[in-house]
Amino acid sequence: MIKAFTMKLYEGQEQEYERRHNLLWPEMKDMIHEYGGKNYSIFLDKETLTLFGYIEIEDEKKWSKSADTEINRKWWDFMADIMETNPDNSPVCMDLHPVFHLD
Incomplete structure (x- = not known):
């Protein structure tokens, strides 16, 4: 199953957002995998500061539980x-x- 979503950065935070993700904590990576997430990418529209996220998950119910983890x-x-x-x-x-998918 694929999830796609948008989020929004504050102005001037583009480099900091990327820096923090390049240093993603190992515990956070482990949690994403533990709750069925893989092939996770985030893209930035520099004009609107909109982030586009894409992640493949095993199960929506299992993934939703990741929000309540301490990490x-x-x-x-x-x-x-x-x-x-x-x-x-x-x-x-x-x-x-x-709305559309092509393998």
Whole structure:
């Protein structure tokens, strides 16, 4: 199953966002894999500061549980100063609806 979504950076935070992801904590990588995520990519539209995320997951129910892990909450807190977030520091995220796929 594929999930695609958008998020939004604050102005001037493009390099910092990339830097933090290039140093992604090993515990965060492990959690993503443990909850069924793989082939995860994030792209940036530099004009709008919109981030586009793509991840392949095993199961939606299993993946949704990753949000409540301690390491995920710590990551959200770490990223909250450079991107739009909800009151719990989770990123403001809009899921995208698939309309076409070609193998």
